[in-house]
Amino acid sequence: MQVLLRLIPLLLICLSSFVGRAADYKPSGTLQGYVLDRNKQPAEGITVSLIGTVRQVSTGPDGSYLFKNLSPGRYVLIVTGVGLQTQEQSAEVTSGQATSLNITISESVQELQEVKVVASTGLHEREVLPEVGQNAIYAGKKTEVVNLGALDANLITNNSRQVFSKTPGVMVWESEGSGMQVGVAVRGLSPNRSWEFNVRQNGVDISSDPFGYPEAYYNPPMQAVDRIELIRGGASLQYGPQFGGLLNYVLKKPATDKPIAVESQQSVGSYGLFSTYNSVGGSAGRWQYFGYVDYRRADGWRDNSRYSIFNGFASVSYLVSNRLKIGAEVSRAYSVNQQPGGLTDAQFAQNARQSARTRNWFNVPWTVPSVTVDYALSDRTRLNLKVHGLFSERNQIGFVSAITNADVPNAGGQLANRTIDRDTYRNWGSELRLISQYNALGRQHTLSAGVKYFNGFTDRRQQGKGDTGSDFNLTLQDAAYPRALALRTTNVAAFAENLFRLSPRWTLTPGVRIEMLDNSVAGRYSFAANGIENQVDQSRSRAFALFGVGTEYKLATFATFYGNYSQAYRPVTFGDLTPAALTDFVIDPNLQDARGYTIDAGFRGAYRKFLNFDLGAYYLSYDNRIGTLTRLDASNRPYQYRTNLGRSVSKGVEAYVEIDPVVALAGRSKVGYVSLFASLGFTDARYLNLPTATVANGQLVEGNLQDKQVENAPRFIGRFGLNYTYRTFTLTALLNRVGSAYSDANNTETATANAQTGPIPAYQVMDLSASLRLAGRYSFKAGINNLTDERYFTRRAGGYPGPGILPADARNFYVTVGVKL
Structure with a gap:
């Protein structure tokens, strides 16, 4: 661990020397030109990079690109894009002169590029990551890229079922309509605030604590997101432990062809919805900058569900030299949400819009700063360093009893005091990545390696006595919180993956990740009746390795087989280390992290201009699951024992197919283009072993939930859609069908009186969404969500923000007017 920790300051020292050497650098040339298709038409959105540097731009609407401040010499340009074949050309830059170089895209790339034009809201919405990215290897992994700029969806409230409509098997919790928190999962895992994913923004962790409390209480506004990168299963070696994989929000970038570019979107909608998104960015000399502010508020569909959310972001970067770039950014979010609470099954059937809680509030201030350094060591080797922090809070106040306990005045006319819970997070970390290409045995291979350090601290204060009012405030009525815990996490990890090109079509990528992890819980658990503090002190330290291997074979230019095996783990969390009650509760001193692995196999590709597909199967083994059993002590008294006790297995099929019949049959059309798609997920998630125990008549009665379905894991998730495009007008219709599930491991068929357990019906x-662009700068968007006004729910909550059934929103609409300058 000591050696790994020394690597980061050593790198900073080296980079400082690079900066010093760059001080004498005096750029003097310009390289510019156009990227054109076969018919000499501009190709917009193509990435143009200079090999051996950190310089990279995207072509504008006229196909133009521009590199300023280049030292004299020979440069090699590489033209790339997701799903495109790469193309290289060289140019000589002369001091004090502008060098022009126009690049014509080859026939094969032109055909794919044309798809982006004629079906930009259809086939271009979903893509896959390249074999090798800027600082990671993706070959052999199941990857998806959601391009939000090409998506017809309600981005105002982060409507996840629309955003992930072409990502098969994604389960979405729709328990509140603000979109403040995105709860998604795959492969039979829990969608609880996306905690089975390693959630990042621009490659930086944004969850509370990825190891001790991996819940994502913040996500960026989708209007500010350029794309979402999702890597399943095989992401665990390069990014961290979570079984679900990586979920990375990549924000929009500054304009590279002008000093000031402005975007503004103003929206209104049902239930008092108002949203304003405004951004500005650009490039001036060696500087680039980008920032946005986003604010939305609404009364909410349910009673007592109003909210207001602010998001802000600012970034700046400086090009020290062609090989060195330094950037900094900060995200800030602040929200206040009134929580309407849960419902019983009878209340839901009577009126799903009603609310029995008028005094529950939730508040999340969230700040994520980071600094990024990119350095090109050579034409084939790049370094990327990210140093990041998180300074945030999770605050709630309310009456949190079961929904069967009414929040009404007592005999004296007084309401009960509300309960206050507060978390404060202070995290920081760093991640250094290297990616290098090298030649061996006549072929070019790629190495990706890195080290990561994370230090997290959570100050948890719970069960505080709040006031008897109904507004949002965090004023404590007593001097102290009954529960006050200090929660700490330290993680050091190192990883390496190597892509071996066994042939022009076949790659093999083995990898390893070394984990060293410490987490602890210490402090006051509660006050005893005599006022004495009840203390808790639990900690875990361990080190281990994860292994994996991926492979990819290009059957043809339009189709690829892929597969991988990757180990993963879910760390012992703070909740696992905290007793549910002070007495009669024991935590296994040998409690271990949940461990397991994922196997993927699939076939994906794109045929000509009209067909995209990705057909895959998976097997996920989730071992050493942590749970609680009843046990009898030496005096034959029952107590609760938390330990590793179960194993579950998820297996299934994920399929995505999209076709444009107009292009397939006619090639071109004067009346528009149509794409039809189906995104299907079939999951069989079951417990192979999950012991249970109860006490009856002083005797321990043991059982097993073997073959029971895993909770919150519907067997079928299907999304079916139609995209219609005519010039700059698009129309998207989406049908979302989700099968039934259980809310508990017992697979309870009859809902309990408090509605916390029971079935979740299919x-x-x-x-329905539509958009129109005018004059290249004005846009109009509108949509109706839940067109048929269905009453349904996706979640039964056992605690906050319930307890009970949390209904999904009924029919609602939105309208957006936008401009880009």
């Missing part, structure tokens, strides 16, 4: 929802 449902289907329809959405």
Whole structure:
């Protein structure tokens, strides 16, 4: 661990020397030109890079690109794009002169590029990551890229079922309509605030604590997101432990062809919805900058569900030299949400819009700063360093009893005091990545390696006595919180993956990740009746390795087989180390992290201009699951024992197919283009072993939930859609169908009186969205969500923000007017 920790300051020292050497650098040339298709038409959105540097731009609407401040010499330009074949050309830059170089895209790339034009809201919405990215290897992994700029969806409230409509098997929790928190999962895992994913923004962790409390209480506004990168299963070696994989929000970038570019979107909608998104960015000399402010508020569909959310972001970067670039950014979010609470099954059937809680509030201030350094060591080797922090809070106040306990005045006319819970997070970390290409045995291979350090501290204060009012405030009525815990995490990890090109079509990528992890819980658990503090002190330290291997074979230019095996783990969390009650509760001193692995196999590709597909199967083994058993002590008294006790297995099929029949049959059309798609997920998630125990008549009665379905894991998730495009007008219709599931491992068929356990019925929802662009700068968007006004729910909550059934939103609409300058 000591050696790994020394690597980061050593790198900073080296980089400082690079900066010093760059001080004498005096750029004097310009390289510019156009990227054109076969018909000499501009190709917009193509990435143009200079090999051996950190310089990279995207072509504008006229196909132009521009590199300023280049030292004299020979440069090699590489033209790339997701799903495109790469193309290289060289140019000589002369001091004090502008060198022009126009690049014509080859026939094969032109055909794919044309798809982006004629079906930009259809086939271009979903893509896959390249074999090798800027600082990671993706070959052999199941990857998806959601391009939000080409998507017809309600981005105002982060409507996840629309955003992930072409990402098969994604389960979405729709428990509140603000979009402040995105709860998604795959492969039978829990969608609880996306905690089975390693959630990042621009490659930086944004969850509370990825190891001790991996819940994502913040996500960026989708209007500010350029694309979402999702890597399943095989992401665990390069990015961290979570079984679900990586979920990375990549924000929009500054304009590279002008000093000031402005975007503004103003929206209104149902239930008092108002949203304003405004951004500005650009490039001036060696500087680039970008920032946005986003604010939305609404009364909410349910009673007592109003909210207001602010998001802000600012970034700046400086090109020290062609090989060195330094950037800094900060995200800030602040939200206040009134929580309407849960419902019983009878209340839901009577009126799903009603609310029995008027005094519950939730508040999340969230700040994420980071600094990034990119350095090109050579034409084939790049370094990327990210140093990041998180300074945030999770605050709630309310009456949190079961929904069967009414929040009404007592005999004296007084309401009960509300309960206050507060978390404060202070995290920081760094991640150094290297990616290098090298030649061996006549072929070019790629190495990706890195080290990561994370230090997290959570100050948890719970069960505080709040006031008897109904507004949002965090004023404590007593001097102290009954529960006050200090929660700490330290993680050091190192990883390496190597892509070996066994042939022009076949790659093999083995990898390893070394984990060293410490987490602890210490402090006051509660006050005893005599006022004495009850203390808790638990900690875990361990080190281990994860292994994996991926492979990819290009059957043809339009089709690829891929597969991988990757180990993963879910760390012992703070909740696992905290007793549910002070007495009669024991935590296994040998408690271990949950461990397991994922196997993927699939076939994906794109045929000509009209067909995209990705057909895959998976097997996920989730071992050493942590749970609680009843046990009898030496005096034959029952107590609760938390330990590793179970194993579950998820297996299934994920399929995505999209076709444009107009292009397939006619090639071109004067009346527009149509794409039809189906995104299907079939999951069988079951417990192979999950012991249970109860006490009856002083005797321990043991059982096993073997073959029971895993909770919150519907067997079928299907999304079916139609995209219609005519010039700059698009229309998207989406049908979302989700099968039934259980809310508990016992697979309870009859809902309990408090509605916290029971079945989650199957449902289907329809959405309709449209957009129109005018004069290249004005846009109009509108949509109706839940077109048929279905009543359904996706979650039964055992605690906050319930307890009970949390209904999904009924029919609602939105309208957006936008401009880009």
